[in-house]
Amino acid sequence: MKKYIVNGTLIDGTGRPAQKLAWMEMDGGRISAIAAGEQAPPLPPGASVTIDAAGKTVMPGLTDAHCHISYGVARGIEEQDLFGSPEYRAIRGVYHARKVLQSGVTSFSDPGGSWYVGVAVRDAIKGGLFPGPRISAAARYLSNHAALTDYFPSWVGSPRSGVGAMTETASQMLAEVRDQVKNGVDFIKIAASGESATLTPGGGSVPAFRADELKLIVDEAHRLGRRVTAHARAGQSVSDCIEAGIDWIQHADFMDQACADRLADAGIPCCPALTFVANVAEWGHIAGCSQGRIDRFRRDLDLAVKNLEYGWRNGVTMMCGTDSGFAVTPYGEWHARELELFVSHLGMSPLQAITCGTRNAAFTVDPENLGTLEVGKFADLLVIDGDPLQDIRILQDSRRLCAVILGGEMTDMTPTPEMHRWPWERSLAISERELYRETVASASVTRAAAA
Numbered sequence: 001m002k003k004y005i006v007n008g009t010l011i012d013g014t015g016r017p018a019q020k021l022a023w024m025e026m027d028g029g030r031i032s033a034i035a036a037g038e039q040a041p042p043l044p045p046g047a048s049v050t051i052d053a054a055g056k057t058v059m060p061g062l063t064d065a066h067c068h069i070s071y072g073v074a075r076g077i078e079e080q081d082l083f084g085s086p087e088y089r090a091i092r093g094v095y096h097a098r099k100v101l102q103s104g105v106t107s108f109s110d111p112g113g114s115w116y117v118g119v120a121v122r123d124a125i126k127g128g129l130f131p132g133p134r135i136s137a138a139a140r141y142l143s144n145h146a147a148l149t150d151y152f153p154s155w156v157g158s159p160r161s162g163v164g165a166m167t168e169t170a171s172q173m174l175a176e177v178r179d180q181v182k183n184g185v186d187f188i189k190i191a192a193s194g195e196s197a198t199l200t201p202g203g204g205s206v207p208a209f210r211a212d213e214l215k216l217i218v219d220e221a222h223r224l225g226r227r228v229t230a231h232a233r234a235g236q237s238v239s240d241c242i243e244a245g246i247d248w249i250q251h252a253d254f255m256d257q258a259c260a261d262r263l264a265d266a267g268i269p270c271c272p273a274l275t276f277v278a279n280v281a282e283w284g285h286i287a288g289c290s291q292g293r294i295d296r297f298r299r300d301l302d303l304a305v306k307n308l309e310y311g312w313r314n315g316v317t318m319m320c321g322t323d324s325g326f327a328v329t330p331y332g333e334w335h336a337r338e339l340e341l342f343v344s345h346l347g348m349s350p351l352q353a354i355t356c357g358t359r360n361a362a363f364t365v366d367p368e369n370l371g372t373l374e375v376g377k378f379a380d381l382l383v384i385d386g387d388p389l390q391d392i393r394i395l396q397d398s399r400r401l402c403a404v405i406l407g408g409e410m411t412d413m414t415p416t417p418e419m420h421r422w423p424w425e426r427s428l429a430i431s432e433r434e435l436y437r438e439t440v441a442s443a444s445v446t447r448a449a450a451a
């Protein structure tokens, strides 16, 4: 049966200015007609109105281009890599995915995690077992001993449960890509840069793979019909990824201007995931981060903003992603913060930021079918009480979220019950205090007070 949303203001996600919405027709989970603007035709006779959005904003559901569903609100590397079986992580993942959907995120891209948890969560939701967003999933990052994800000393080794797959030789790289494709990934994630105090004097981000190795991985993934993204912070690793033909870049926050120009020329989009960095800088103390770490992230944020603002102003396509899955970025809480940061830190207009969080970010999931409200696309949309073009922060306020519609169906907004963590999920180094609950509660309280 056809459904109709009438009235309100339409932001369609294409970057076009907002228009007055007369009505939008949804049929079979997709948008079948839109009547907007002053000259819009009248509502078809006998149409059953599902939502009257008078005084409200109708816009595409958000896409989070960077959400790790297997991490489970990790407070540290041990919690991310060691604790929790694959079975438990997958069940926990569907629990968290529902929270993500209820916060207005109708699709997300999972750029890597342990085992095939992201793939399993994707399939469980797609198969109708649980409610959740549409998901595009990678598996373990292709990594090496110079890269992010090789966290533990050599005498410990890389755990099977870790988020990185050590691929030191060309044959290991090829084998890992093939295994991941066999097991159903949508795309491949490479840990193209790493942070290591031992590799560069004074620490910093280093290019972890050789340019020819990156090219080998990207070529093999493309040959098998999969796209590739990379964690690449240092300028050299970003340049090498561009040369290798990467499909999109994560972070790129330490790239210089020449590198940003090359990224723009190549037309490769960038997901900075500033939310994670900004949240450590601002909220790290309630998630158990040391002062030294908080100070470092504050310096990182300043540098990132300088580099990324240059990139954006000079033609790099930006996508919103949050690095949700850590204690500073719990699921369902911060997915719209990146839009705010693009406005406050990169100098975008709210409309430009919304385009980054809808059409641009949907590139990482399913650009053919998602990201904008146009005829033929999935009817994935939000009805917001208020005008995000006046104040982009209202997208973070759950009280303003009147409806989350996924494939033409209203999402059940009954609050997800609070999750308890088991002792075996916790890092041994962290005290018995319920830091997880504290993190969520404090962040919510502080944000409510600020609103």
Ligand SMILES: [Zn+2]
Pocket: 066, 068, 111, 323
């Ligand atoms: Zn990440």
